[in-house]
Amino acid sequence: MSQNNKVQRVPVIYKNFKPLMPTTPARSRKWINVGKAVGKRNKVGVFYVQLLQEPSGYDTQRIVVGTDRGKAFTGIAFGSKLATIVLFHACLPGFYKSNKKKSDRQSVTGKMEKRHELRRTRRGQRINRQVAFKLRNHREKRFNNRRQNKIPPSLQSNREMELRILTEMSKIIPISEIRDESCGGDTKKNGGGISPVTVGQ
Structure with a gap:
Protein backbone atom coordinates (compact mmCIF):
# COMPACT_ATOMS: atom_id res chain seq x y z
CA MET A 1 0.00 0.00 0.00
CA SER A 2 1.43 3.35 -1.00
CA GLN A 3 0.31 6.88 -0.37
CA ASN A 4 0.56 9.72 -2.88
CA ASN A 5 3.14 12.32 -1.86
CA LYS A 6 1.17 15.26 -3.30
CA VAL A 7 -1.17 15.60 -0.36
CA GLN A 8 -2.89 18.98 -0.30
CA ARG A 9 -4.64 18.69 3.06
CA VAL A 10 -3.79 17.28 6.49
CA PRO A 11 -6.53 15.60 8.57
CA VAL A 12 -7.36 17.25 11.90
CA ILE A 13 -9.01 15.82 15.00
CA TYR A 14 -9.93 17.41 18.32
CA LYS A 15 -8.59 16.15 21.64
CA ASN A 16 -11.79 14.13 22.11
CA PHE A 17 -10.92 12.32 18.82
CA LYS A 18 -13.68 14.06 16.87
CA PRO A 19 -12.63 14.51 13.21
CA LEU A 20 -12.62 18.11 11.97
CA MET A 21 -12.14 19.68 8.56
CA PRO A 22 -8.62 18.98 7.16
CA THR A 23 -6.21 21.89 6.94
CA THR A 24 -3.21 22.87 4.82
CA PRO A 25 0.27 21.46 5.56
CA ALA A 26 1.64 24.95 6.29
CA ARG A 27 -1.02 25.66 8.89
CA SER A 28 -0.55 22.26 10.52
CA ARG A 29 3.19 22.90 10.84
CA LYS A 30 2.47 26.26 12.43
CA TRP A 31 0.11 24.65 14.95
CA ILE A 32 2.76 22.11 15.91
CA ASN A 33 5.49 24.74 16.29
CA VAL A 34 3.42 26.94 18.62
CA LEU A 52 -4.84 20.61 22.04
CA GLN A 53 -6.91 23.81 22.13
CA GLU A 54 -10.49 24.67 21.27
CA PRO A 55 -10.96 24.81 17.47
CA THR A 67 -12.84 3.64 -4.74
CA ASP A 68 -11.54 2.27 -8.04
CA ARG A 69 -11.39 -1.47 -7.46
CA GLY A 70 -9.16 -3.86 -9.40
CA LYS A 71 -8.11 -7.49 -9.15
CA ALA A 72 -4.67 -6.90 -7.62
CA PHE A 73 -4.76 -3.16 -6.87
CA THR A 74 -7.36 -0.69 -5.61
CA GLY A 75 -7.27 3.09 -5.74
CA ILE A 76 -8.95 5.07 -2.95
CA ALA A 77 -9.26 8.86 -3.01
CA PHE A 78 -10.48 11.19 -0.27
CA GLY A 79 -11.37 14.65 -1.50
CA SER A 80 -13.57 17.68 -1.07
CA LYS A 81 -14.77 20.17 -3.65
CA LEU A 82 -11.61 22.26 -3.45
CA ALA A 83 -8.78 19.85 -2.64
CA THR A 84 -7.60 16.26 -2.52
CA ILE A 85 -6.95 15.11 1.02
CA VAL A 86 -5.22 11.76 0.55
CA LEU A 87 -4.80 9.10 -2.14
CA PHE A 88 -4.15 5.37 -1.70
CA HIS A 89 -2.79 2.75 -4.07
CA ALA A 90 -3.48 -0.48 -2.20
CA CYS A 91 -1.76 -3.75 -3.23
CA LEU A 92 -4.46 -6.29 -2.43
CA PRO A 93 -3.29 -9.49 -0.68
CA GLY A 94 -5.67 -11.79 -2.56
CA PHE A 95 -3.85 -11.96 -5.88
CA TYR A 96 -0.90 -9.59 -5.61
CA LYS A 97 2.54 -11.18 -5.32
CA SER A 98 5.80 -9.29 -5.51
CA ASN A 99 8.66 -10.94 -7.42
CA LYS A 100 11.39 -8.66 -6.08
CA LYS A 101 12.44 -10.74 -3.07
CA LYS A 102 11.83 -14.28 -1.89
CA SER A 103 10.88 -12.95 1.53
CA ASP A 104 7.98 -10.92 0.14
CA ARG A 105 4.54 -12.00 1.26
CA GLN A 106 2.68 -14.51 -0.85
CA SER A 107 -0.80 -13.97 -2.21
CA VAL A 108 -3.79 -15.63 -0.56
CA THR A 109 -4.38 -17.76 -3.64
CA GLY A 110 -0.78 -19.03 -3.47
CA LYS A 111 -1.15 -19.90 0.21
CA MET A 112 -4.39 -21.79 -0.45
CA GLU A 113 -2.77 -23.80 -3.26
CA LYS A 114 0.19 -24.64 -1.02
CA ARG A 115 -2.16 -25.77 1.75
CA HIS A 116 -4.02 -28.00 -0.70
CA GLU A 117 -0.73 -29.51 -1.89
CA LEU A 118 0.46 -30.30 1.64
CA ARG A 119 -2.87 -31.84 2.55
CA ARG A 120 -2.79 -34.15 -0.46
CA THR A 121 0.74 -35.20 0.49
CA ARG A 122 -0.29 -36.06 4.05
CA ARG A 123 -3.26 -38.08 2.85
CA GLY A 124 -1.08 -40.02 0.41
CA GLN A 125 1.35 -41.01 3.15
CA ARG A 126 -1.37 -42.88 5.05
CA ILE A 127 -2.12 -45.29 2.19
CA ASN A 128 -0.57 -48.75 2.21
CA PHE A 133 -7.18 -51.46 -3.25
CA LYS A 134 -10.33 -52.36 -1.33
CA LEU A 135 -8.28 -53.18 1.79
CA ARG A 136 -6.42 -49.90 1.90
CA ASN A 137 -7.10 -47.27 4.51
CA HIS A 138 -9.42 -45.16 2.39
CA ARG A 139 -12.02 -42.93 3.84
CA GLU A 140 -15.44 -43.38 2.32
CA LYS A 141 -16.71 -40.60 0.15
CA ARG A 142 -18.84 -38.19 2.15
CA PHE A 143 -21.41 -35.74 0.92
CA ASN A 144 -20.00 -32.63 -0.71
CA ASN A 145 -19.94 -30.12 2.13
CA ARG A 146 -17.32 -27.82 0.63
CA ARG A 147 -19.47 -25.96 -1.86
CA GLN A 148 -21.20 -23.21 0.05
CA ASN A 149 -22.36 -19.72 -0.76
CA LYS A 150 -19.27 -18.00 0.60
CA ILE A 151 -16.89 -15.41 -0.77
CA PRO A 152 -13.52 -16.96 -1.81
CA PRO A 153 -10.73 -16.27 0.72
CA SER A 154 -8.73 -14.23 -1.80
CA LEU A 155 -11.63 -11.86 -2.53
CA GLN A 156 -12.65 -11.67 1.11
CA SER A 157 -9.13 -10.60 2.13
CA ASN A 158 -9.19 -7.91 -0.57
CA ARG A 159 -12.50 -6.47 0.60
CA GLU A 160 -11.43 -6.60 4.25
CA MET A 161 -8.26 -4.65 3.46
CA GLU A 162 -10.27 -1.94 1.69
CA LEU A 163 -12.68 -1.84 4.63
CA ARG A 164 -9.80 -1.44 7.10
CA ILE A 165 -8.48 1.55 5.19
CA SER A 176 -19.91 12.37 3.99
CA GLU A 177 -20.27 9.73 1.30
CA ILE A 178 -18.47 6.68 -0.13
CA ARG A 179 -18.79 5.99 -3.84
CA ASP A 180 -17.78 2.65 -5.31
CA GLU A 181 -17.10 1.91 -8.95
CA SER A 182 -19.85 -0.18 -10.54
CA CYS A 183 -18.17 -3.20 -12.13
CA GLY A 184 -19.65 -5.23 -14.95
CA GLY A 185 -21.00 -8.75 -14.64
CA ASP A 186 -20.04 -11.44 -17.15
CA THR A 187 -16.63 -10.88 -18.69
CA LYS A 188 -16.27 -13.90 -20.95
CA LYS A 189 -17.82 -13.82 -24.40
CA ASN A 190 -19.97 -16.84 -23.66
CA GLY A 191 -21.36 -15.21 -20.54
CA GLY A 192 -20.17 -18.00 -18.28
CA GLY A 193 -17.65 -16.18 -16.13
CA ILE A 194 -17.69 -13.32 -13.65
CA SER A 195 -14.73 -11.06 -12.99
CA PRO A 196 -13.00 -11.42 -9.59
CA VAL A 197 -13.51 -7.69 -9.19
CA THR A 198 -17.27 -8.14 -9.36
CA VAL A 199 -17.47 -11.02 -6.88
CA GLY A 200 -18.21 -9.69 -3.41
CA GLN A 201 -18.89 -6.17 -4.61
Whole structure:
Protein backbone atom coordinates (compact mmCIF):
# COMPACT_ATOMS: atom_id res chain seq x y z
CA MET A 1 0.00 0.00 0.00
CA SER A 2 1.43 3.35 -1.00
CA GLN A 3 0.31 6.88 -0.37
CA ASN A 4 0.56 9.72 -2.88
CA ASN A 5 3.14 12.32 -1.86
CA LYS A 6 1.17 15.26 -3.30
CA VAL A 7 -1.17 15.60 -0.36
CA GLN A 8 -2.89 18.98 -0.30
CA ARG A 9 -4.64 18.69 3.06
CA VAL A 10 -3.79 17.28 6.49
CA PRO A 11 -6.53 15.60 8.57
CA VAL A 12 -7.36 17.25 11.90
CA ILE A 13 -9.01 15.82 15.00
CA TYR A 14 -9.93 17.41 18.32
CA LYS A 15 -8.59 16.15 21.64
CA ASN A 16 -11.79 14.13 22.11
CA PHE A 17 -10.92 12.32 18.82
CA LYS A 18 -13.68 14.06 16.87
CA PRO A 19 -12.63 14.51 13.21
CA LEU A 20 -12.62 18.11 11.97
CA MET A 21 -12.14 19.68 8.56
CA PRO A 22 -8.62 18.98 7.16
CA THR A 23 -6.21 21.89 6.94
CA THR A 24 -3.21 22.87 4.82
CA PRO A 25 0.27 21.46 5.56
CA ALA A 26 1.64 24.95 6.29
CA ARG A 27 -1.02 25.66 8.89
CA SER A 28 -0.55 22.26 10.52
CA ARG A 29 3.19 22.90 10.84
CA LYS A 30 2.47 26.26 12.43
CA TRP A 31 0.11 24.65 14.95
CA ILE A 32 2.76 22.11 15.91
CA ASN A 33 5.49 24.74 16.29
CA VAL A 34 3.42 26.94 18.62
CA GLY A 35 2.16 23.96 20.65
CA LYS A 36 -1.45 24.20 19.51
CA ALA A 37 -1.43 20.66 18.10
CA VAL A 38 0.64 17.49 17.95
CA GLY A 39 1.42 15.42 14.88
CA LYS A 40 0.53 11.73 14.76
CA ARG A 41 0.08 8.86 12.31
CA ASN A 42 -2.76 6.39 12.17
CA LYS A 43 -2.54 2.64 11.54
CA VAL A 44 -2.38 3.05 7.76
CA GLY A 45 0.49 5.55 7.96
CA VAL A 46 -1.40 8.79 7.26
CA PHE A 47 -0.09 11.87 9.07
CA TYR A 48 -2.65 13.98 10.96
CA VAL A 49 -2.69 16.57 13.73
CA GLN A 50 -4.58 16.50 17.01
CA LEU A 51 -5.60 19.88 18.40
CA LEU A 52 -4.84 20.61 22.04
CA GLN A 53 -6.91 23.81 22.13
CA GLU A 54 -10.49 24.67 21.27
CA PRO A 55 -10.96 24.81 17.47
CA SER A 56 -12.32 27.91 15.75
CA GLY A 57 -15.33 25.97 14.48
CA TYR A 58 -16.84 22.54 14.01
CA ASP A 59 -18.40 23.05 10.58
CA THR A 60 -17.20 20.64 7.89
CA GLN A 61 -17.50 20.58 4.13
CA ARG A 62 -18.71 17.65 2.08
CA ILE A 63 -15.96 15.00 1.78
CA VAL A 64 -16.48 12.14 -0.67
CA VAL A 65 -14.50 8.90 -0.90
CA GLY A 66 -14.10 7.21 -4.28
CA THR A 67 -12.84 3.64 -4.74
CA ASP A 68 -11.54 2.27 -8.04
CA ARG A 69 -11.39 -1.47 -7.46
CA GLY A 70 -9.16 -3.86 -9.40
CA LYS A 71 -8.11 -7.49 -9.15
CA ALA A 72 -4.67 -6.90 -7.62
CA PHE A 73 -4.76 -3.16 -6.87
CA THR A 74 -7.36 -0.69 -5.61
CA GLY A 75 -7.27 3.09 -5.74
CA ILE A 76 -8.95 5.07 -2.95
CA ALA A 77 -9.26 8.86 -3.01
CA PHE A 78 -10.48 11.19 -0.27
CA GLY A 79 -11.37 14.65 -1.50
CA SER A 80 -13.57 17.68 -1.07
CA LYS A 81 -14.77 20.17 -3.65
CA LEU A 82 -11.61 22.26 -3.45
CA ALA A 83 -8.78 19.85 -2.64
CA THR A 84 -7.60 16.26 -2.52
CA ILE A 85 -6.95 15.11 1.02
CA VAL A 86 -5.22 11.76 0.55
CA LEU A 87 -4.80 9.10 -2.14
CA PHE A 88 -4.15 5.37 -1.70
CA HIS A 89 -2.79 2.75 -4.07
CA ALA A 90 -3.48 -0.48 -2.20
CA CYS A 91 -1.76 -3.75 -3.23
CA LEU A 92 -4.46 -6.29 -2.43
CA PRO A 93 -3.29 -9.49 -0.68
CA GLY A 94 -5.67 -11.79 -2.56
CA PHE A 95 -3.85 -11.96 -5.88
CA TYR A 96 -0.90 -9.59 -5.61
CA LYS A 97 2.54 -11.18 -5.32
CA SER A 98 5.80 -9.29 -5.51
CA ASN A 99 8.66 -10.94 -7.42
CA LYS A 100 11.39 -8.66 -6.08
CA LYS A 101 12.44 -10.74 -3.07
CA LYS A 102 11.83 -14.28 -1.89
CA SER A 103 10.88 -12.95 1.53
CA ASP A 104 7.98 -10.92 0.14
CA ARG A 105 4.54 -12.00 1.26
CA GLN A 106 2.68 -14.51 -0.85
CA SER A 107 -0.80 -13.97 -2.21
CA VAL A 108 -3.79 -15.63 -0.56
CA THR A 109 -4.38 -17.76 -3.64
CA GLY A 110 -0.78 -19.03 -3.47
CA LYS A 111 -1.15 -19.90 0.21
CA MET A 112 -4.39 -21.79 -0.45
CA GLU A 113 -2.77 -23.80 -3.26
CA LYS A 114 0.19 -24.64 -1.02
CA ARG A 115 -2.16 -25.77 1.75
CA HIS A 116 -4.02 -28.00 -0.70
CA GLU A 117 -0.73 -29.51 -1.89
CA LEU A 118 0.46 -30.30 1.64
CA ARG A 119 -2.87 -31.84 2.55
CA ARG A 120 -2.79 -34.15 -0.46
CA THR A 121 0.74 -35.20 0.49
CA ARG A 122 -0.29 -36.06 4.05
CA ARG A 123 -3.26 -38.08 2.85
CA GLY A 124 -1.08 -40.02 0.41
CA GLN A 125 1.35 -41.01 3.15
CA ARG A 126 -1.37 -42.88 5.05
CA ILE A 127 -2.12 -45.29 2.19
CA ASN A 128 -0.57 -48.75 2.21
CA ARG A 129 -0.13 -49.55 -1.47
CA GLN A 130 1.18 -53.05 -0.75
CA VAL A 131 -2.34 -54.41 -0.12
CA ALA A 132 -5.34 -54.66 -2.40
CA PHE A 133 -7.18 -51.46 -3.25
CA LYS A 134 -10.33 -52.36 -1.33
CA LEU A 135 -8.28 -53.18 1.79
CA ARG A 136 -6.42 -49.90 1.90
CA ASN A 137 -7.10 -47.27 4.51
CA HIS A 138 -9.42 -45.16 2.39
CA ARG A 139 -12.02 -42.93 3.84
CA GLU A 140 -15.44 -43.38 2.32
CA LYS A 141 -16.71 -40.60 0.15
CA ARG A 142 -18.84 -38.19 2.15
CA PHE A 143 -21.41 -35.74 0.92
CA ASN A 144 -20.00 -32.63 -0.71
CA ASN A 145 -19.94 -30.12 2.13
CA ARG A 146 -17.32 -27.82 0.63
CA ARG A 147 -19.47 -25.96 -1.86
CA GLN A 148 -21.20 -23.21 0.05
CA ASN A 149 -22.36 -19.72 -0.76
CA LYS A 150 -19.27 -18.00 0.60
CA ILE A 151 -16.89 -15.41 -0.77
CA PRO A 152 -13.52 -16.96 -1.81
CA PRO A 153 -10.73 -16.27 0.72
CA SER A 154 -8.73 -14.23 -1.80
CA LEU A 155 -11.63 -11.86 -2.53
CA GLN A 156 -12.65 -11.67 1.11
CA SER A 157 -9.13 -10.60 2.13
CA ASN A 158 -9.19 -7.91 -0.57
CA ARG A 159 -12.50 -6.47 0.60
CA GLU A 160 -11.43 -6.60 4.25
CA MET A 161 -8.26 -4.65 3.46
CA GLU A 162 -10.27 -1.94 1.69
CA LEU A 163 -12.68 -1.84 4.63
CA ARG A 164 -9.80 -1.44 7.10
CA ILE A 165 -8.48 1.55 5.19
CA LEU A 166 -11.90 3.20 5.12
CA THR A 167 -12.47 2.45 8.81
CA GLU A 168 -9.16 3.95 9.93
CA MET A 169 -9.57 7.03 7.74
CA SER A 170 -13.11 7.64 9.00
CA LYS A 171 -11.62 8.20 12.47
CA ILE A 172 -9.65 11.27 11.31
CA ILE A 173 -11.72 12.54 8.35
CA PRO A 174 -15.44 13.49 8.50
CA ILE A 175 -16.58 11.39 5.53
CA SER A 176 -19.91 12.37 3.99
CA GLU A 177 -20.27 9.73 1.30
CA ILE A 178 -18.47 6.68 -0.13
CA ARG A 179 -18.79 5.99 -3.84
CA ASP A 180 -17.78 2.65 -5.31
CA GLU A 181 -17.10 1.91 -8.95
CA SER A 182 -19.85 -0.18 -10.54
CA CYS A 183 -18.17 -3.20 -12.13
CA GLY A 184 -19.65 -5.23 -14.95
CA GLY A 185 -21.00 -8.75 -14.64
CA ASP A 186 -20.04 -11.44 -17.15
CA THR A 187 -16.63 -10.88 -18.69
CA LYS A 188 -16.27 -13.90 -20.95
CA LYS A 189 -17.82 -13.82 -24.40
CA ASN A 190 -19.97 -16.84 -23.66
CA GLY A 191 -21.36 -15.21 -20.54
CA GLY A 192 -20.17 -18.00 -18.28
CA GLY A 193 -17.65 -16.18 -16.13
CA ILE A 194 -17.69 -13.32 -13.65
CA SER A 195 -14.73 -11.06 -12.99
CA PRO A 196 -13.00 -11.42 -9.59
CA VAL A 197 -13.51 -7.69 -9.19
CA THR A 198 -17.27 -8.14 -9.36
CA VAL A 199 -17.47 -11.02 -6.88
CA GLY A 200 -18.21 -9.69 -3.41
CA GLN A 201 -18.89 -6.17 -4.61
